[in-house]
Amino acid sequence: MTESLVIGNDSEVILHFDLKLEDGSAADSTRVNNKPAKLVMGDGSLTPNFEACLVGLKKGDKKAFTLEANDAFGEPNPNNMHYMDRSRFGADLKIEEGMILAFAQPDGSEIPGIIRSVAGDSVTVDFNHPLAGQTVIFDVEILDVKPGTHAQSEN
Structure with missing residues (x-):
């Protein structure tokens, strides 16, 4: 054996x-x-x-x-929180807190981002690991x- x-x-x-x-x-x-x-x-x-x-x-x-x-x-890195203009998202996309979306990187790869808040035209996206x-x-x-x-x- x-x-x-x-x-x-x-x-x-x-x-x-x-x-x-x-x-x-x-x-x-x-x-x-x-x-x-x-x-x-x-x-x-x-x-x-x-x-x-x-x-x-x-x-x-x-x-x-x-x-x-x-x-x-x-630990969450504050530098991984990004504030984006609502116009960067498709007009027909209903953005809600907690959603996870894929974001394209310059090299063509994608990384997940979690929508943390939506206030008017400002969308806060968290790129920290969930x-x-x-x-x-x-x-x-x-x-x-x-x-x-x-x-x-x-x-």
């Missing part, structure tokens, strides 16, 4: 996770659509603090980690661990 691989620096990991807020409300989950996440440690799909939670776990492990805001998505400032619970179940591409055995 082979020893279960332990998650290390460049392991390929398949996992289910639930991201919850302190009050227990769900922020994100791979279980909703029963589609596990697949990542390679260090590929940037998770922040270093989230990755650090996974190191040392192995297939079959289930564990929950509580991350303070600074270790999760950071979970910025929140303590989150990262609840994981490791489904599989494979060695990374750099961990090749000698023949």
Whole structure:
């Protein structure tokens, strides 16, 4: 019987996770659509603090980690609040507080912005991560661990 691989620096990991807020409300989950996440440690799909939670776990492990805001998505940055003129939005678009809209970047990529307020012709858009400032619970179940591409055995 082979020893279960332990998650290390460049392991390929398949996992289910639930991201919850302190009050227990769900922020994100791979279980909703029963589609596990697949990542390679260090590929940037998770922040270093989230990755650090996974190191040392192995297939079959289930564990929950509580991350303070600074270790999760950071604190809200006031520089990420933007005030835009209503005319920048389509005339037929009904803008309401709490809406999340995609905004095109100069390089063609899009980033999400949350409408925080609408006052006359001024629209306040928040480009902070929606979970910025929140303590989150990262609840994981490791489904599989494979060695990374750099961990090749000698023949």
